Amino acid sequence: MQRTSFENQLTFDADFEAILNAIPQPIIVKDEHFRFLFLNDAACMLVGRARCDLIGHTDYDILPTAEADRYRDMDIGVLSTGEEVSVEEPIAVPGGEVRRLVTRKSRAILTRGSSSEKVIVAIALDVTECRTAEAALQASVEHHRSLTELHPQVPWTADPSGEVLEIGPRWEKTGYAPKEALGAGWAKAMHPDDLGEVQREWAKSLATGEPLDVEFRLAAAEGGYSWYRSRAATRRAEDGSILRWYGTVEDIDDRRKMFEALKESEARFRAIADDAPVMIWVTGENGADDYHSRLWLETTGQTAEQAAGKGWLNAVHPDDRNAVERVFYQAFDLREPVRMEYRLKRAGGGSAWVIDIGQPRFASDGTFLGFVGIALDITERRNAEQERLLAQKQIHHMARHDALTGLPNRQFLREEFERLSDHIAPSTRLAILCLDLDGFKAINDAYGRATGDLLLRHVTERLRNFLKQSDILCRLSGDEFVVLRVGINSNAEARLLAQQLIDVIEAPYELAGTHVDLQVVVGLAAASKSDQSLDELIKTADIALERAKTGGGGTIVQYEPKMDADLRARQRMKVSLRHALAKGELEVRYQPLANLRTGQITTFEALARWPHPERGQVSPAEFIAVAEETGLIGPLGEWILRQACTEAVKWPPYVSVAVNLSPLQFRNQRLASTVRNSLEDTGLDASRLQLEITESVLLEECDSNLQTLKEIRQLGVIVAIDDFGTGYSSLSYLRTFPFDKIKVDRSFIADLPKSKESLAIVRAVAAIGRSLGIITTVEGVERQDQLDTIKAEGFDEAQGYLFGGPLPASQAMALLKSRSEISAAER
Known part of the structure; x- marks a missing residue:
């Protein structure tokens, strides 16, 4: 029984939805009221919720208000102007990992009968690994579908000489009556620029008897031209002579415009993602490859014919071929996704490491259609991983050993003592x-x-x-x-x-x-x-x-x-500190951090100071340690945080405040709530608060502390790792938690630029920061030659007495005003 057009549309939509779900890039569609109409599987995975929990809801149901407001403003602009918007930003995915995504939003108009509706289409592109893969894959599938689908609209027949004998009534869409198209009259409706090519193709088919398949533009009754496709074949007598030509003219204007738009979009996307080449491949239901993208062919030097079928395996490195063939066809037989890393032979010699990801395709009725996949060139990433591992070992060794004698330092001794303690008796x-x-x-x-x-x-x-x-x-x-x-x-x-x-x-x-x-x-x-x-x-x-x-x-x-007389003095200090905290005798000073590209002050670090009535200024290293020993670090830390937030509200909105958190503060299960309350009570935007921790936070009660860090980061607060390079294994913590900023300890800066060892360490840290997209800050910059060195290495920020020491709140404000006046005068 022949399907109705409505059933065909449903099948088409289901196929299209299955294709979208096979694409690993998140795709989201919203209606005019900003409610979710559709999310593919990747988008659901990105949001961390099931599709059924999202359809009909808005961003305000799943995101913090500030973030939802930002998305709403963007959506309103897209919906009202129709202009495409593209934004790149870091997004935390379920599990805490931060990925950099390019989100492109555009407006589309859905037409249903005589009514239409504007929708917002958002595509999120993961540019940390393969920014072009999913979009290119979708374009490939759409292209394949556009070339293979046939929806006849205007039937026609012609005699063996090519004279049109009859044509369907819908030829009137061209503005000409069907009878005017008979003979060679159809040419009157054709765009002048296309007529010559169509006549040549028609003459070629008439001469050879080969089928006709040609695209062209026809006039539209309401004015202008629309794209059409005509296909024709012969009916022959027993002796092989042509009796008549039978053909159709299909309206492909919407498809053609969509294809052109997709090609334009793909071209724009490829321009953005030049550094992430993607190779696309498609197989049929029998497992034979029938499509490879241009990048595959350029990389391997194969022609499309050579790569077809199982020919693509000839481009795999001989040492990897058997394993690749076995893994792929095992996944093919099981109809399961496949993921492999292997080497391809390059056209110019050598080999390229690729990661190959394939997904099975199914029709709406469950029929297996084959596989689609992408192969990403990860040669540079593999090399970078090796270099990072080497850099990590070098930094780890240099941070724990004396460069002159090669002997371990205090940090190594502490770590080795902890290791030995687990293996020796207490006595x-x-x-x-x-x-x-x-x-x-x-x-x-x-x-x-x-x-x-x-x-x-x-x-x-x-x-x-x-x-x-x-x-x-x-x-x-x-x-x-x-x-x-x-x-x-x-x-x-x-x-x-x-x-x-x-x-x-x-x-x-x-x-x-x-x-x-x-x-x-x-x-x-x-x-x-x-x-x-x-x-x-x-x-x-x-x-x-x-x-x-x-x-x-x-x-x-x-x-x-x-x-040990000094221990008794220390005990007296504990009592004095408790009294000073209760009487409000402590102060907060603010030391500026400068952006090394603009020279602008972007942050002040809040530093506690204790002007003792008898001893004068007490070193923070001394009284902070006492606070940690006595349990006063909790109320002291909360007081510093609240004071810093209160003061930062008075500053220009581009200036943030940084506050240090002691590892002992993480023992308070309500630390994240304390941070939230400080922000709410003072009115400071969370993005302007930076909390600095040392890696010892991740050494003790790691799981609990990590959860607290995640809760703090979900507030929108910037999290920085302080004293980077001096602790147990700084690099490993960059994988444990997605820090926003690295602060390099001043001990690596003091002897720059003369010390080759220190220069090697800061250079490695700067490179790691760039590769991970993390802001890098240097502490302890006191001389111009130090500043010149870290600028040359590509650090983002610097802090030290070269820019200014810790200042009272009033002087910090005055410094900002003077900088603002200078900038205004220069403009």
Whole structure:
């Protein structure tokens, strides 16, 4: 039974919907009231909701108000003007990952009978990996469908000589009566520019008997021209002679205009995505490839004929071909999606790594139609991954080792101690020995830095040769070394080790013909593993070392509790800090951050200050640590946050405020609510608040802290990782959480541009920031040559005394006003 046109339309829509669902790019259609009319599977996945939960709803049902307002303004503009809008932005997908999407919105008019409706069509393009794949795939499928569909409109017949004998009544759409088209009269309705080509094609078919298939423009009764397609074939006698030609004229004007629009859209899209070439392929239901895009052919050097069928496998690298063929045809047999990475042979030699993603296609009745897929050239990404891994190893090593001697530093010692702690009994005794090279500065001054460096390397070599393999030797500063030994039996054994180290180091040195004598003093601390932390052990050993320095070379001092008078002073500070917080004696200062491209102040970092009535200004490093020990960090941090937000509201809207969060604040399960309340109470836009954390937040209770970070980021707040490069594994955390900003620790900046090691680290961090699309900021910029260096490396922002120190709120405001007046004067 022949289908009605309505049934055919339903089948067409179902096929089109199936094709859209096979496209991995999100597609969203809204009506004139901004309600969702349609979302493909990829769009539902992007939003994180089922289609049935979205149809009929608006952005306000699924997004924060501010974000929904922004989308509504964009939709209103598209709907009212008809102009296409394209915007690129970072979007957090379910799971917390942030992808950069280019969203293109345009207006379309749906005609149903005599009525029409304007709709908004939005296509989100993932430009982090394959910005052109889905759109190109859709264009390919639409092109294929346009070429294969036939909807006859005007039937006609002609005699063997080509004279038209009869033509259907709908020829009147051209403005000419059907009888005027008989013979060769049909030419009167044809566009003059197309007539010659059509006549040549018709003459060729008449001469050869081959079928006719030609497109052209015909006049329209209401004026102008519309595109049509005519196809014709012969009916022959038994002897093969032509009896009559039978043909149809099909109105393809809408399809032609749509195809031209798609081609124009694809051309615009390709212009945007030149850096992400995509290869498109399509198979039939038998598994044979019957279409490969131009990029596939250009990459492999194959012709379309050579790539057809299974010929595409000849372009696969020989070492990968068997695995690729097996995986693809296994997926084909199971009618399941396929994803492979393999190498293609390049036309000019060599090979290209590609990621190949294929999806099965099904008709509305479930009939399997074949596969469609995209192959992305990921050669650069594979190479970049290798380079990033190497850079990560280099940065990790450089951040944990001394460049001169190759010895581990304090961070390495802390990490190794934590590792050892999991494998030794609590009662195991440890010894920490801090060694200071007495007289090293005099030698360095007398013979020069090169000799001093050589001496340090000789000292390192002697210590390495003497110590056990299980001992840990570190260099903490210029002339200070630390030795950790696990498993000592007594204090006497620890003191014996100290004396042996002195004997090893104090033996005379011959350095490039120069005789050098060196003395050493040792501060010693010994305790059970369960008694003290590593930092406490090092601290007590440092206290003993300071006492040993007063005794001169060869002195050994073991820590005793009576040396710890400063701890009592610290206790007094705890009481004083609690009083200062309760009485409002603390202050917040604001240090500017400058945009390195424009020179404009874009952010102030809020820094707590304590003007003690007796001691004067107390170092933040001192009283923040006390606040963390006493539990005051919670109320102190909330007070700083609220003060900073209150002040930032007064600034121009392009200026943000940055606030540091202590890892201990994350123990408060209501931290995200505290941030939200501060924003709501002060009226500060969330996008103007930057919260800075150190990577220790991700070390302790990682899952809980990550969830808190996600809740904070969902508020619209910018999240930055502070002191980047000094912690456990900074690069790995860039994959754990999508940070918006990296702040490079000042320790890597201090000796720029002279230090090659520091330059290598900051260069690697800048490159990582660019590749991940993360803002990079440098702390501690105090000299012009440092600024010139970080500018050359491509950093985005800088902070330091070169731009200004921490200022009272009134001076920060005055600074902004003066900068604004200067800018106005320059304009």
